[in-house]
Amino acid sequence: MTLAVKAVGIRKSFGSHEVLKGLDLDVTYGEVLCILGPSGSGKSTFLRCINHLETPNGGYVWVDGAIMGYELARGALQELPVKRLRAQQSQLGMVFQHFNLFAHRTVLGNVIEGPMVVRGLSRADAEARAMGLLEQVGMAAKASSYPSQLSGGQKQRVAIARALAMEPRVMLFDEPTSALDPELVGEILEVMRNLARGGTTMIVVTHEIGFAREVADRVVVMIDGEIRENGAPQQVLSNPDDPRVRTFLSRVLA
Amino acid sequence: MQSTSNPISTLSLADLPGPDVAIRRLKHPGRWISGGLVILLIAVIGRAFAVGQIQWTVVGEFLTAGVIITGFGWTLLISACALVLGVLLGFAFGIMRLSENPILRFAAWLYVWVFRGTPVLLQLLIWFNIALVFPKLYIPGLIDARMVDVVTPFVAAVLGLGVNEGSYLTEVVRGGIGSVDKGQKEAAHTLGMTPGQTMRRIILPQTLRLILPVLGNSAIGMLKFSSLAATIAMGEMLNAAQRIYFINGAVIELLFVCAVWYLAGTTVLSIGQYYLERHFGRDAATTTTERRWFKGWARRPAVTGEA
Ligand SMILES: Nc1ncnc2c1ncn2[C@@H]1O[C@H](COP(=O)(O)OP(=O)(O)OP(=O)(O)O)[C@@H](O)[C@H]1O
Ligand SMILES: [Mg+2]
Numbered sequence: 001m002t003l004a005v006k007a008v009g010i011r012k013s014f015g016s017h018e019v020l021k022g023l024d025l026d027v028t029y030g031e032v033l034c035i036l037g038p039s040g041s042g043k044s045t046f047l048r049c050i051n052h053l054e055t056p057n058g059g060y061v062w063v064d065g066a067i068m069g070y071e072l073a074r075g076a077l078q079e080l081p082v083k084r085l086r087a088q089q090s091q092l093g094m095v096f097q098h099f100n101l102f103a104h105r106t107v108l109g110n111v112i113e114g115p116m117v118v119r120g121l122s123r124a125d126a127e128a129r130a131m132g133l134l135e136q137v138g139m140a141a142k143a144s145s146y147p148s149q150l151s152g153g154q155k156q157r158v159a160i161a162r163a164l165a166m167e168p169r170v171m172l173f174d175e176p177t178s179a180l181d182p183e184l185v186g187e188i189l190e191v192m193r194n195l196a197r198g199g200t201t202m203i204v205v206t207h208e209i210g211f212a213r214e215v216a217d218r219v220v221v222m223i224d225g226e227i228r229e230n231g232a233p234q235q236v237l238s239n240p241d242d243p244r245v246r247t248f249l250s251r252v253l254a
Numbered sequence: 255m256q257s258t259s260n261p262i263s264t265l266s267l268a269d270l271p272g273p274d275v276a277i278r279r280l281k282h283p284g285r286w287i288s289g290g291l292v293i294l295l296i297a298v299i300g301r302a303f304a305v306g307q308i309q310w311t312v313v314g315e316f317l318t319a320g321v322i323i324t325g326f327g328w329t330l331l332i333s334a335c336a337l338v339l340g341v342l343l344g345f346a347f348g349i350m351r352l353s354e355n356p357i358l359r360f361a362a363w364l365y366v367w368v369f370r371g372t373p374v375l376l377q378l379l380i381w382f383n384i385a386l387v388f389p390k391l392y393i394p395g396l397i398d399a400r401m402v403d404v405v406t407p408f409v410a411a412v413l414g415l416g417v418n419e420g421s422y423l424t425e426v427v428r429g430g431i432g433s434v435d436k437g438q439k440e441a442a443h444t445l446g447m448t449p450g451q452t453m454r455r456i457i458l459p460q461t462l463r464l465i466l467p468v469l470g471n472s473a474i475g476m477l478k479f480s481s482l483a484a485t486i487a488m489g490e491m492l493n494a495a496q497r498i499y500f501i502n503g504a505v506i507e508l509l510f511v512c513a514v515w516y517l518a519g520t521t522v523l524s525i526g527q528y529y530l531e532r533h534f535g536r537d538a539a540t541t542t543t544e545r546r547w548f549k550g551w552a553r554r555p556a557v558t559g560e561a
Binding site for chain 1: 435437438440441442443444445446447448449451455456459460463
């Protein structure tokens with residue numbers, strides 16, 4: 001039960017709109033955590049604060065022995081230069097709702113970009129490892145295709161391989177299946193299920209309650225920028241304490 | 255009387271012709287007439303030039319005259335240098351235009367405002383006379399010279415045309431960068447790529463593909479605008495032609511000589527632009543082989559797909 005991620009008092013506002021109202025969250029290694037909640041409750045913003053795609057206005061995120069974006073100096077958090085922040089960010093793999101593949105790179109090019117440019121691997125090494133990952137997500141045959149030639153499900157599998165190529169400590173998923181046609185959702189959930197089985201630590205924002213029930217070790221429900229439930233899937237999903245969580249779940253489970 | 259208003263219903267199956275029936279196409283007399291008129295017009299204009307006060311032998315004579323060829327060489331050199339300068343400035347200021355730093359953003363805006371907002375001929379004249387503002391060019395340990403010696407007509411021409419072109423390209427580059435979707439930038443950040451790496455490896459290559467067709471236009475425009483340098487005593491082709499016809503009086507002949515060379519130059523560039531657009535103008539859905547041509551360095555993967 002080693003701690004992998006610890007979010008402490010995360011607050012975030014856009015203008016005068018307070019989206020996150022001081023969130024705390026612990027994630028241990030090997031754990032699969034699903035974040036559920038109504039649209040606009042701040043799930044994406046929270047995930048993006050965890051890897052500093054958005055800078056929180058208050059609070060901080062500790063990842064594997066270091067605070068994201070800061071260093072502790074004389075009792076205060078001193079902001080890090082961008083290069084060191086990027087190095088920290090590369091420890092958290094991110095999978096986006098809209099894939100965000102590099103349009104001018106092949107499938108293989110997408111996967112080797114990070115290892116080559118950031119980790120300084122040789123092209124041969126990066127390609128050999130990338131092919132292994134593409135194999136794992138069933139995309140090896142498409143290695144020399146361009147993103148525009150792939151289906152949504154295929155793009156998302158490549159995006160997962162690209163994130164895995166950095167050998168991140170934790171994988172973050174922001175609604176990885178929401179932009180997909182229903183018949184393609186299964187192939188992505190299957191890849192994620194395999195990752196979970198292999199012991200990958202994952203934080204998954206999702207609307208797939210079935211996936212949460214089956215795969216998650218723990219489920220968090222966010223409402224209006226607050227964590228209202230945090231516990232085992234069967235307890236949170238079947239028997240939530242919070243009345244607003246009960247209304248939310250009854251709507252999505254209906 | 256048989257109805258002619260609805261011939262389909264009156265044609266019985268028994269009357270249908272065989273499959274090899276002859277087909278007579280509709281005639282287009284209007285096209286022939288209008289085409290004939292245009293040809294006539296061209297002929298009349300052509301004749302006017304042929305019999306007018308133009309000594310075609312003089313045109314032929316000066317077409318390959320050493321002074322004209324040298325002038326055309328200068329024209330090409332000015333255009334090429336100014337285009338390179340314009341592209342460099344366009345990228346530099348285009349990136350600055352999107353900087354986080356408000357001062358840099360403002361500087362880039364100011365650049366575009368000034369140089370896109372004033373006539374390029376005026377700018378050429380100002381560059382040519384820049385010594386009146388800055389009599390000396392002094393950079394400690396690097397340069398210490400009189401401005402008139404530094405800003406020769408050639409330098410003034412390249413600066414004037416290049417800096418002006420750069421102000422247009424700044425906007426083009428800004429648009430190109432803005433059209434690369436923001437998600438790719440975020441993806442690069444989550445992989446740990448620095449802002450510089452993201453710009454160089456993810457954003458700019460896609461921007462370049464978008465703006466290459468525009469660069470074709472710039473090159474053609476630059477070739478023609480370089481003739482403005484004639485006004486600042488730069489010995490490019492038009493200036494050379496002028497110096498000749500001041501002496502021999504063959505004004506229209508020498509201007510025609512220039513026209514022939516400019517047309518030749520822009521034709522070559524247009525052909526080049528056609529091929530550029532064929533390869534880069536399309537969206538990302540180009541096939542693998544075509545994109546390989548663009549990325550000469552994109553080698554085949556060392557490990558190919560097993561499946
Ligand atoms: N960049 C931004 N600028 C301004 N407001 C924002 C920004 N990003 C998010 N918001 C606002 O923050 C709130 C939470 O957004 P967020 O995307 O985190 O919700 P979510 O829980 O992920 O919703 P969904 O399930 O629809 O994805 C919303 O009200 C949204 O309008
Ligand atoms: Mg969201």
